[in-house]
């Protein structure tokens with residue numbers, strides 16, 4: 361008895377060659393409308409599903425293969441006498457292979473102008489049913505969902521190695537595929553019905569790359585990206601020079617890009633261990649980089665630099681003098697490329713910069729689950745500012761405060777940033793008390809703290825941070841406000857002529 365393969369594919373890539381290969385292996389081909397036409401056009405012998413079911417495709421293709429003569433053919437257990445008796449009684453013939461790929465739901469839903477009707481029509485019903493039936497019955501049926509597997513399957517058939525272990529692997533791939541397909545559909549409907557935090561969270565990611573190891577060499581890791589493009593994300597970047605990115609590189613580069621997205625003017629950001637060690641904004645990208653570098657010429661060593669303008673030859677010369685893990689820029693001029701690629705180990709990435717970031721969700725794993733929250737896209741609104749001190753900031757101080765506060769949002773809590781003239785001068789990150797972070801930031805700034813601005817990610821529970829700032833010569837401070845002991849900090853400010861701004865918005869980053 362001839363073996364039968366049912367082929368029904370939306371993506372017709374390689375299907376003709378595969379069907380020809382199957383025919384050579386002695387398979388009879390059964391197929392649906394469009395696939396059948398493509399096979400016939402290419403001279404492949406195949407019969408229509410209607411010829412098996414005796415029933416036409418109806419409802420604009422919504423029902424083609426949903427028929428017991430198809431699903432019975434796939435699902436019967438070959439070694440089960442009762443199944444075989446029922447197959448004979450009902451005149452059902454076996455289907456031994458199912459080759460299906462699904463309506464392009466992801467491609468449709470991510471199309472800018474797709475209508476709701478178009479999106480709904482691209483939810484495949486019959487395809488997943490056949491895939492799941494064949495995958496469930498992998499003991500007896502071979503299932504192929506990915507056109508990239510066609511050649512491999514033909515090789516295995518030719519060498520008589522399409523055994524149960526091989527078929528189980530193909531079945532496992534199918535269940536991953538249909539789970540992802542359904543997750544995308546569930547995501548679409550969650551958005552349509554405003555279910556940001558549904559009772560069951562079904563998320564799906566696509567592997568971007570295997571990683572050599574995780575945060576430490578004894579940990580395993582891989583990088584997965586969202587199924588849709590996220591502007592200015594590392595998943596969109598093109599690496600064109602250097603070793604492949606490591607786990608820590610990806611975390612650091614991501615932090616670097618999140619900071620850079622805050623700034624529209626020519627800006628350079630240097631990051632170490634996910635905290636900025638230098639941020640500079642200038643009239644051009646070289647001036648911006650000079651500031652980012654001067655902010656902390658020690659910590660930038662082994663760091664990651666991203667800039668939001670094309671890298672020129674002279675900037676490349678400067679970058680090439682430092683040991684950097686990664687440089688990310690929207691473009692590089694030809695001379696800059698030549699200069700930077702002399703360094704074998706530096707990783708060079710190109711990425712289109714986008715100012716307005718879409719609101720996203722952040723997920724953090726905790727033991728036994730994950731935490732999900734909206735991203736911290738809260739922007740400073742000057743109209744929400746209040747000025748509790750006797751002295752109000754000057755226009756120049758206000759600019760420094762805003763610059764410092766943007767940076768501070770991306771520093772691990774407790775976070776303190778000292779800045780002046782569109783340049784960070786000191787960054788205090790991740791200390792268990794706020795005054796500790798302030799002391800680190802002020803020490804880093806040194807004499808430059810005199811007349812500089814200071815930002816804090818959260819309010820001051822005590823006046824000690826402001827006291828340290830006053831000692832160092834800080835003249836303006838920005839912070840959310842809201843502590844029970846705010847008055848104590850205000851008093852210290854007033855005693856030293858410091859201007860303080862309340863933003864009303866906390867920016868913890870734990």
Ligand SMILES: NC(=O)c1ncn([C@@H]2O[C@H](COP(=O)(O)O)[C@@H](O)[C@H]2O)c1NC=O
Pocket residue numbers: 368369370371391392393394395396421422423424425426460461462463483484485486487488
């Ligand atoms: N409804 C059905 O019975 C059905 N059976 C197969 N399909 C899908 O139809 C597509 C192939 O259609 P065609 O061969 O007509 O180009 C495949 O993506 C397959 O998954 C169906 N369509 C969607 O649900």
